[in-house]
Amino acid sequence: MANPLQFMQQVRTEVGKVVWPTRREVLLTTMMVFALATLTAIFFFVVDLLIRTGLTQVLRFFG
Template identity: 50%
Template sequence: MAKLDPALFVREVRQEVARVTWPSRKETLITTGLVLALSAAAAVFFLVVDQIIAYAMRMLFGVGG
């Protein structure tokens, strides 16, 4: 079994982090806004679909919210 060397581990982690291409503040804000907008759109879509299904159940079977 290999001996664990914490100093070597930290050096390797720092090297890997230095290779990462980090997004700019503008890119981060744009993608965050898109995620929030698409999440809201999905929520509205599923709300509408749920209401349509509930209405159909009420009309067909007289049950449902």
């Protein structure tokens, strides 16, 4: 087990190796996440609407 000073030096070294994203990259990926989440929500809304309509028609036919 390393002593705390040695551990902190290793942590600083490893953090220095990290490639941080630019502001533009962060904004683009954030916008992509929101766009895909919106598309997914619309898709599931349409699927739910179709299933609900189909079930309503079936229940009306037999009911």
